[in-house]
Amino acid sequence: MTIKRTDFPDNFIFGVATSSYQIEGATNEDGRGDSIWDTFCREPGRIQDGTGGDVACDHYHLWPQDLDLIQSLGVDAYRFSVAWPRIQPDGKGPVNQKGLDFYERLVDGMLERGLQPYLTLYHWDLPQTLQDEGGWVNRETAYRFAEYARVVAERLGGRVRSYATLNEPWCSSILSYQIGEHAPGLQDRRAALAAAHHLLLGHGEAVKVMRDIVPGSSLGIVLNLQPAYPASDREEDVAAARFADGTFNRWFLDPIFRGEYPADIWDAYGEDVPTVQDGDFAATSQPIDFLGVNYYSRSVNGATGNVRPSESSYTHMGWEVYPQGLTDLLVRINHDYTVPPVYITENGAAYPDELEGGRVHDAQRVEYFKAHVQATSDAVQQGVNVAGYFAWSLMDNFEWAFGYSRRFGMVYVDYGNQQRILKDSAKWYQTLVTRQDAGV
Numbered sequence: 001m002t003i004k005r006t007d008f009p010d011n012f013i014f015g016v017a018t019s020s021y022q023i024e025g026a027t028n029e030d031g032r033g034d035s036i037w038d039t040f041c042r043e044p045g046r047i048q049d050g051t052g053g054d055v056a057c058d059h060y061h062l063w064p065q066d067l068d069l070i071q072s073l074g075v076d077a078y079r080f081s082v083a084w085p086r087i088q089p090d091g092k093g094p095v096n097q098k099g100l101d102f103y104e105r106l107v108d109g110m111l112e113r114g115l116q117p118y119l120t121l122y123h124w125d126l127p128q129t130l131q132d133e134g135g136w137v138n139r140e141t142a143y144r145f146a147e148y149a150r151v152v153a154e155r156l157g158g159r160v161r162s163y164a165t166l167n168e169p170w171c172s173s174i175l176s177y178q179i180g181e182h183a184p185g186l187q188d189r190r191a192a193l194a195a196a197h198h199l200l201l202g203h204g205e206a207v208k209v210m211r212d213i214v215p216g217s218s219l220g221i222v223l224n225l226q227p228a229y230p231a232s233d234r235e236e237d238v239a240a241a242r243f244a245d246g247t248f249n250r251w252f253l254d255p256i257f258r259g260e261y262p263a264d265i266w267d268a269y270g271e272d273v274p275t276v277q278d279g280d281f282a283a284t285s286q287p288i289d290f291l292g293v294n295y296y297s298r299s300v301n302g303a304t305g306n307v308r309p310s311e312s313s314y315t316h317m318g319w320e321v322y323p324q325g326l327t328d329l330l331v332r333i334n335h336d337y338t339v340p341p342v343y344i345t346e347n348g349a350a351y352p353d354e355l356e357g358g359r360v361h362d363a364q365r366v367e368y369f370k371a372h373v374q375a376t377s378d379a380v381q382q383g384v385n386v387a388g389y390f391a392w393s394l395m396d397n398f399e400w401a402f403g404y405s406r407r408f409g410m411v412y413v414d415y416g417n418q419q420r421i422l423k424d425s426a427k428w429y430q431t432l433v434t435r436q437d438a439g440v
Ligand SMILES: CO[C@H](O)c1c[n+]2c([nH]1)[C@H](O)[C@@H](O)[C@H](O)[C@H]2CO
Pocket: 019, 022, 167, 168, 171, 224, 225, 294, 295, 296, 346, 392, 399, 408
């Protein structure tokens, strides 16, 4: 079997993705304020290799070369995020024009190179001053987010045709306020569920505001979804999988597409459920023009915890390589919900890449991409309206709590000299997206 670009509809978008905190650096430049990740990285023990995003890939200064690099891959689109602390250093009120100027230059640079900008308003870098007032646990942050969305949309307007409000509200709430592995690093389920609710409220309020400012643009949200499989057909394993599906997937899909929380999980959360005010679900379930799905792997659930199938291979993050899970997930959401066009807004893998003679032969990542692009095509063949696929990531970057110890890029970054070196996976992707019939 060979996966070819022509296996997809002509208007199918292939792209690459990054995020502001992971690549920009320049955290104290041109008026940028502190984000919760600047604070988190300064707390000893939070980041595996003790690093932070102060320099990262120095994209804030190297963006012209990076856009040339993206253009050289032959992709249609570039998914990036705007750093709220560059736009409003205090998270509210005064706007930092130098911050807006940077993103205006960046977007114009994409357009000049024939790259379609896919903008994410929030990819986790909350202004620290808002966290000082409770962060997403504070309902007011939802309204500050809508004000920030207005500022960005008014400046970038129709030049950007696709705006995602949030990247992965599950990560910005559960991983950050309950599990504590991400900034701000709290461990409080009640706070996490309040944060999740206010993130979804902020999403809805931002969509409402932007509808009038960028009427021709496509507005959506990006969710990390993970299909949950039972370890066996025993009742307790099936129940474990349904609970995992509920807390990870349905807790976010239902408020967005059904205007409610899933009853089984609401009941399971008991006293920790969020305060829902009249009108909240009308906001969270605002009609949207696309759903972004970030897929990396599945979960296999047993009554006593998750299972790691021994017959599978695993990435450097310890995530099972399971491309069928992407097809199953897309078919399921298409069946269970009335969804708009879906983009795979992130898919990729970390492997311990080695630079050998100026080359990186990342064969495992090539196989990962081939299998998941194929899985995307399989979902399209099964009637799912998938409109695009963005590889995570363009280049190696700051991998959150893992620092720089995990490389997800299809382009290798030598952090010593900020050199970018195409890995074999970038060359494979280039042949795919430029219709050179990449073989599987
Ligand atoms: C369980 O994986 C999540 O869906 C997920 C994986 N990832 C993400 N979310 C984030 O959106 C990126 O910033 C990460 O760099 C990337 C790789 O870890």
